Amino acid sequence: GMISVIIHEVGHNFFPMIVNSDERQWGWMDEGLDTFMQYIAEQEFGEKFPDVIAPNTKYPSRRGDPAKIVPYMSGDQSALSPIMSNPENVYSLGPNAYGKPATALNILRETVMGRELFDHAFKTYAQRWKFKHPTPEDFFRTMEDASAVDLDWYWRSWFYTTDYVDIGVDDVKKYHVSAKPGQEMRDFMTARNLTEADLPPLVYLVAEDSEDFDPETKGKTPSEVSMNLKEFMMDNMTEAERAEVKEPNFFYEITFNKPGGIPMPLIVEYTYADGSTEMITYPPEIWRKNDDQVKRVISSQQELVGIVVDPKAETADIDVTNNSWPKKEQKTGFDQFKEKIKGK
Ligand SMILES: [Zn+2]
Incomplete structure (x- = not known):
């Protein structure tokens, strides 16, 4: 003092x-x-x-x-x-x-x-x-x-304001490479009276929660699933180049939201199935075009198992209940009290 x-x-x-x-x-x-x-x-x-x-x-x-x-x-x-x-x-x-x-x-x-x-x-x-x-x-x-x-x-x-900082992770969508076009792509082709033969060879993504997703493909590399990609790599890359490619097995579209009025750098810690973590700081300008929510797409070889926004509490975020994915279970004071007296 x-x-x-x-x-x-x-x-x-x-x-x-x-x-x-x-x-x-x-x-x-x-x-x-x-x-x-x-x-x-x-x-x-x-x-x-x-x-x-x-x-x-x-x-x-x-x-x-x-x-x-x-x-x-x-x-x-x-x-x-x-x-x-x-x-x-x-x-x-x-x-x-x-x-x-x-x-x-x-x-x-x-x-x-x-x-x-x-x-x-x-x-x-x-x-x-x-x-x-x-x-x-x-x-x-x-x-x-x-x-x-x-x-x-x-x-x-x-x-100049009395706004506060509150940034969270709102939604995580999982995508996988697919051999066949998904619903969205099929609608696109139908609307234009096109078949796959009319299009250049494409690599398709389907959402894990859609009917087009084949669980067999989960965790496989894109070139194992997509013949188009495999052929492209065979035609355009040497064997040495192909050996150096680290193909991602998982694709994610993550929605971050900002209930608070103050823009801040978006500091994110990604945790993968093997326990490794990756810290990415997106600059505050990420909020320039949309002040409510932004989406980021990431790809990885390991399955993503956790996301934490502002893990070191450096932005004065006033509500951390929305900072984690999967959402952390919020125990009520009564539950905590019960556990305490039961000595759990
Ligand atoms: Zn003073």
């Missing part, structure tokens, strides 16, 4: 004493930036002096960790104000001017921009505006022009 307060008050030498923003108008410009720097200093302190913070494994910062701001941001909307509010007009100044901006900058640094780019832009702001009177726009613009990253969406959602 005392160490935290000392770090915080020393930080005020820089914000607002040197970078002289107007605390009466924009409380977050010194308290938020200072709380953010306090978080970084505390975490570095914890890494440097693990004995001092034991038994904790990381410094127990009061503010800054994404998970810490979830109760505030998921709270009653009628009691929330945007960060961009005069400090005298907000309901709870602590989370509004300290915790939320500190968390927003922490997420921007760790998850959106990366430390190197963020730190360069943040230092440029401090250098450019020392002994001057910056307004919020000066901060937002410097962070953007020093990094060359369009952050309008980030400032808008985190600083």
